[in-house]
Amino acid sequence: MSDEITVHPVAWPPAPIRTERLVLRESEARDRAAIIELFASPEVNAYLGGPQARDELERALPETPEKRPGLFVVELDGAMIGTVELKQPDAEQRSQVSRDAGEAELGYLFLPQAWGRGYAAEACAAVLGWFADARPGEPVVLATQTANDRGMRLAAKLGFTEVKLFEAWGAEQWMGVWSSEASARSSAAL
Numbered sequence: 324m325s326d327e328i329t330v331h332p333v334a335w336p337p338a339p340i341r342t343e344r345l346v347l348r349e350s351e352a353r354d355r356a357a358i359i360e361l362f363a364s365p366e367v368n369a370y371l372g373g374p375q376a377r378d379e380l381e382r383a384l385p386e387t388p389e390k391r392p393g394l395f396v397v398e399l400d401g402a403m404i405g406t407v408e409l410k411q412p413d414a415e416q417r418s419q420v421s422r423d424a425g426e427a428e429l430g431y432l433f434l435p436q437a438w439g440r441g442y443a444a445e446a447c448a449a450v451l452g453w454f455a456d457a458r459p460g461e462p463v464v465l466a467t468q469t470a471n472d473r474g475m476r477l478a479a480k481l482g483f484t485e486v487k488l489f490e491a492w493g494a495e496q497w498m499g500v501w502s503s504e505a506s507a508r509s510s511a512a513l
């Protein structure tokens with residue numbers, strides 16, 4: 324049996340997704356500075372293993388940042404403010420984060436100056452909507468440190484429900500799951 328991680332066969336890249344205030348699109352060369360900012364920021368990486376050295380990022384990042392299926396750059400008024408990614412967990416994470424081997428995992432990273440305006444929620448909801456259209460009924464998982472208040476609040480707002488708590492990477496982690504069907508049921512019940 325192959326140990327390969329199967330990437331969900333979704334059409335990629337999709338046409339840019341437009342929300343009320345944002346555009347979600349594939350990464351481009353002009354996003355490079357904001358991507359470096361994202362990974363070098365102590366605030367953004369407080370619960371993600373800490374920031375990376377800016378000069379190393381400058382050296383290592385290609386002129387055109389990597390384009391990966393499922394990686395959306397979030398743009399506000401023509402400039403990148405964050406990323407939302409739906410990815411397959413890697414082999415190390417799979418046993419911890421996934422309920423089974425195949426679930427897509429949601430991740431979100433926004434520049435601190437864009438926090439507190441609802442942009443992350445707006446962008447993530449659009450990505451989940453896109454995924455629900457592409458892979459109807461398929462669940463999405465998410466893991467974040469329980470100490471990450473903003474990350475936890477956003478997960479709850481998006482409709483993720485708790486699967487388990489677990490210890491990993493030196494901290495307590497929360498794992499949640501979302502599916503379009505469960506999300507529609509709970510909205511209908513409100």
Ligand SMILES: CC(C)(COP(=O)(O)OP(=O)(O)OC[C@H]1O[C@@H](n2cnc3c(N)ncnc32)[C@H](O)[C@@H]1OP(=O)(O)O)[C@@H](O)C(=O)NCCC(=O)NCCS
Pocket residue numbers: 366367368370371429430431432433434437438439440441442443444445466467471473474476477480
């Ligand atoms: C996690 C993260 C994306 C959350 O960002 P955020 O801006 O707090 O999230 P939201 O988009 O849900 O915005 C919520 C806030 O916007 C406020 N807001 C203002 N205008 C709003 C609007 N028009 N609509 C909705 N909310 C609005 C809300 O009241 C809320 O404020 P509060 O934080 O004071 O409660 C951000 O903190 C981040 O990038 N953290 C670092 C990366 C990380 O830890 N990721 C998690 C691991 S995957």
